[in-house]
Amino acid sequence: MDLRKTIGGNVKRLRLAAGLTQEELAVKAASDQRFVSEMERGERNLTIDNLENIALSLGTTVVVLVSEPSETGRRG
Numbered sequence: 001m002d003l004r005k006t007i008g009g010n011v012k013r014l015r016l017a018a019g020l021t022q023e024e025l026a027v028k029a030a031s032d033q034r035f036v037s038e039m040e041r042g043e044r045n046l047t048i049d050n051l052e053n054i055a056l057s058l059g060t061t062v063v064v065l066v067s068e069p070s071e072t073g074r075r076g
Contacts, residue, residue: 005042012040014058028057
């Protein structure tokens, strides 16, 4: 399991489900669009603070962000 890719995939899935652009999520999470893009591609090491801000901004929990998606893809 590549945790960075798992988190990135979960963030992207939840962001799209919420109808947010990367820029909108970045603003909500006190970040920037480049950070969100790199995170979604699994290219960023995240701090606990980053994870918490992203989770809160997406209305979910850190546990959901770090969990492997279920086979049905219905996490979150």
